[in-house]
Amino acid sequence: MISSTEEEIPNITSDAAKSSSLSGLLKPGGKNLGDFIFENTTRLFAFLVLSLVLLMAYEMFTKSLPSINRFGWSFISSSTWDPVHDQFGALPFIFGTLFSSLIGLMIALPLSVGIAIFLSELCPQWLEHPVSLLVELLAAIPSIVYGLFGIFVMTPWLRDTVEPFLGDHLGFIPLFTGPPYGFGMLAAGLILSLMILPIIASISRDVMKAIPGSLREAAFALGATKWEAIKIVLSGSKSGILGATLLGLGRAVGETMAVTMVIGNRPSISFSLFDPGHTMASVLANEFTEATSELYTSSLIEIALLLFILTIVLNAAARFIVWSVTKKYQAEY
Amino acid sequence: MENIVKNNIRFILMCFVLSFSSLTFAQMKLNGAGATFPYVIYSKWFDVYHQKTGVQFNYQSIGSGGGIKQVIEGTVDFGASDAPMSNDQINQVKNKQGSDILHIPTVMGAVVVTYNLPQIKNNLKLTAEVLSGIYLGQITKWNDSRITSINPGTNLPNKAIFVAHRSDGSGTTNIFSGYLSKVSDAWKSKVGQGTSVNWPAGLGGKGNEGVAGLIKQTEGSIGYVELAYAVQNKLPYATLKNKAGSFVEPTFDNVSAAASGYIKNMPDDLRVEITNADGKNSYPICGFTWLLITKNMKDKNKAKAIVDFLKWSMSEGQKYAKDLYYAPLPKEVVMLVEKKISTIALK
Numbered sequence: 001m002i003s004s005t006e007e008e009i010p011n012i013t014s015d016a017a018k019s020s021s022l023s024g025l026l027k028p029g030g031k032n033l034g035d036f037i038f039e040n041t042t043r044l045f046a047f048l049v050l051s052l053v054l055l056m057a058y059e060m061f062t063k064s065l066p067s068i069n070r071f072g073w074s075f076i077s078s079s080t081w082d083p084v085h086d087q088f089g090a091l092p093f094i095f096g097t098l099f100s101s102l103i104g105l106m107i108a109l110p111l112s113v114g115i116a117i118f119l120s121e122l123c124p125q126w127l128e129h130p131v132s133l134l135v136e137l138l139a140a141i142p143s144i145v146y147g148l149f150g151i152f153v154m155t156p157w158l159r160d161t162v163e164p165f166l167g168d169h170l171g172f173i174p175l176f177t178g179p180p181y182g183f184g185m186l187a188a189g190l191i192l193s194l195m196i197l198p199i200i201a202s203i204s205r206d207v208m209k210a211i212p213g214s215l216r217e218a219a220f221a222l223g224a225t226k227w228e229a230i231k232i233v234l235s236g237s238k239s240g241i242l243g244a245t246l247l248g249l250g251r252a253v254g255e256t257m258a259v260t261m262v263i264g265n266r267p268s269i270s271f272s273l274f275d276p277g278h279t280m281a282s283v284l285a286n287e288f289t290e291a292t293s294e295l296y297t298s299s300l301i302e303i304a305l306l307l308f309i310l311t312i313v314l315n316a317a318a319r320f321i322v323w324s325v326t327k328k329y330q331a332e333y
Numbered sequence: 334m335e336n337i338v339k340n341n342i343r344f345i346l347m348c349f350v351l352s353f354s355s356l357t358f359a360q361m362k363l364n365g366a367g368a369t370f371p372y373v374i375y376s377k378w379f380d381v382y383h384q385k386t387g388v389q390f391n392y393q394s395i396g397s398g399g400g401i402k403q404v405i406e407g408t409v410d411f412g413a414s415d416a417p418m419s420n421d422q423i424n425q426v427k428n429k430q431g432s433d434i435l436h437i438p439t440v441m442g443a444v445v446v447t448y449n450l451p452q453i454k455n456n457l458k459l460t461a462e463v464l465s466g467i468y469l470g471q472i473t474k475w476n477d478s479r480i481t482s483i484n485p486g487t488n489l490p491n492k493a494i495f496v497a498h499r500s501d502g503s504g505t506t507n508i509f510s511g512y513l514s515k516v517s518d519a520w521k522s523k524v525g526q527g528t529s530v531n532w533p534a535g536l537g538g539k540g541n542e543g544v545a546g547l548i549k550q551t552e553g554s555i556g557y558v559e560l561a562y563a564v565q566n567k568l569p570y571a572t573l574k575n576k577a578g579s580f581v582e583p584t585f586d587n588v589s590a591a592a593s594g595y596i597k598n599m600p601d602d603l604r605v606e607i608t609n610a611d612g613k614n615s616y617p618i619c620g621f622t623w624l625l626i627t628k629n630m631k632d633k634n635k636a637k638a639i640v641d642f643l644k645w646s647m648s649e650g651q652k653y654a655k656d657l658y659y660a661p662l663p664k665e666v667v668m669l670v671e672k673k674i675s676t677i678a679l680k
Contacts, residue, residue, distance in 0.1 A: 084525035151546050183536055265500035265537030276536050289396035290502025290528040
């Protein structure tokens with residue numbers, strides 16, 4: 001994903017092409033032993049990673065077979081999660097994962113693109129470095145710290161101030177109904193947005209900075225305003241921002257600790273932001289240690305498998321979108 | 334001067350020899366895994382016992398479920414669990430390891446109902462019917478007549494009850510849901526007992542601290558935590574009406590009383606849930622935590638070491654319980670357990 005954000009900047013790719021053809025000329029024709037060993041060692045490393053992924057998928061699949069055989073497709077469509085009576089359905093967890101990540105993304109995306117624009121286009125030189133450092137520092141905070149911040153600072157604020165306000169004024173929209181617990185989807189979404197913001201913001205900034213200055217200069221020379229020039233930069237870095245967004249989404253989908261501390265952990269499906277929910281990662285963290293029956297364990301492993309597939313699908317989608325946008329962009333210019 | 338140096342060297346050498354000799358004793362090493370709840374007292378026991386005898390314990394608190402799994406696979410010398418093993422699990426051990434498994438109660442824990450009502454500090458009274466009604470989502474307001482009628486004179490607010498429970502699988506939930514299953518048919522048929530259940534109402538917090546966090550943050554909330562956790566954090570607790578009809582506080586003595594109250598119904602294998610016990614002082618929501626010991630261990634030296642340790646834990650070990658916020662076993666139960674320990678095969 002990170003490499004893809006570098007690929008799509010057209011002027012850089014042409015530079016890279018030049019340099020690679022240059023190194024091609026410098027390469028000696030015959031193979032020597034050192035090269036051979038080096039090439040195969042690195043290949044081995046690359047394949048090790050691949051085989052690790054395959055092994056994980058295989059292990060999860062075989063371990064979840066009892067649950068797959070028992071429930072089949074209804075595992076994905078059923079919303080009952082009852083360990084006492086061995087009835088398992090993953091729908092509330094899948095829903096919770098997607099819904100909370102989506103909320104997080106909706107909040108984080110505009111914010112981080114704004115940050116990126118400011119840092120790369122508008123910010124005075126002396127301010128740029130400290131601010132971007134601080135943004136990147138956010139990514140280094142452990143998720144348990146975010147979770148504690150969520151419990152002790154955010155949820156009381158949501159319960160006493162934000163949710164009653166939203167409920168009073170926007171209560172007619174289904175998104176803002178129900179009693180304000182503080183704990184719930186909104187809290188989870190907010191925490192997630194904080195966590196993915198540094199990823200999206202810093203990658204987007206890098207992508208925008210990579211847009212050659214000549215483009216901006218040309219725009220200004222033609223009499224464009226600052227806003228119009230930024231629009232040009234934005235359209236050039238569209239695919240990079242999209243890639244960064246999906247990278248952030250990947251983090252949101254897999255986030256466990258912070259989310260489980262504020263989401264309320266109730267396996268129910270509700271579109272209200274005030275209602276508690278549950279996610280795939282948090283049910284695994286919560287229940288795996290004490291899952292005794294075979295079916296229970298294998299159902300949890302099947303959830304892990306679904307999470308694995310979901311992440312792969314999201315990443316594949318990200319790749320595809322970035323690729324198609326890049327292609328379109330290259331065709332236009 | 335020279336003398337001092339010489340003496341010092343002699344002393345160091347002696348220490349070295351002594352420590353070496355204790356090392357030769359410390360060959361015995363026992364591996365165990367299981368419940369997290371008794372981890373604090375077990376590590377204290379293992380430490381004290383190691384210093385006394387040189388027997389080393391390596392205990393991993395991976396959870397009761399994990400402990401049972403490892404006992405079945407035979408990867409540990411002993412297991413530990415807050416919930417007794419099922420008949421099916423015991424048969425699995427028999428098939429795989431060729432031995433019976435013994436349940437040895439070590440200490441007791443209790444589940445405390447805690448709440449956040451600023452107007453009521455520490456004397457909220459609850460009955461089994463009310464508690465199950467609240468957790469089934471049938472009683473939703475604090476000024477419900479079913480609550481006010483047992484709390485005369487207290488000013489209960491017209492506020493929604495915010496129900497909190499554990500979101501992670503735990504022995505605490507097992508005891509709590511077991512109690513509700515015993516006292517409420519509706520609970521038994523709708524929800525049942527387990528380390529995780531399908532909660533009809535409320536929000537989940539991870540661990541005791543998660544539940545306590547939910548409760549501290551929310552006025553009008555109710556939840557359950559381990560006794561030890563409630564005592565250490567000075568949480569308010571409800572007094573519960575027991576089977577004999579008296580309202581009892583969750584104290585160590587009342588918890589031990591519950592085990593005494595159950596003594597008549599104690600089955601031979603000591604695999605019993607003592608919730609809702611008889612007796613005037615019995616606190617209703619409590620339970621044993623067990624060590625799971627193979628009756629016929631292949632390594633007889635290890636068997637001998639375990640038996641010695643268990644005997645020690647029943648006599649001297651019990652003295653450590655209260656300081657570490659566990660309820661000690663009452664005398665009657667200790668006698669039963671000692672009898673059980675003597676059945677472990679040493680030859």
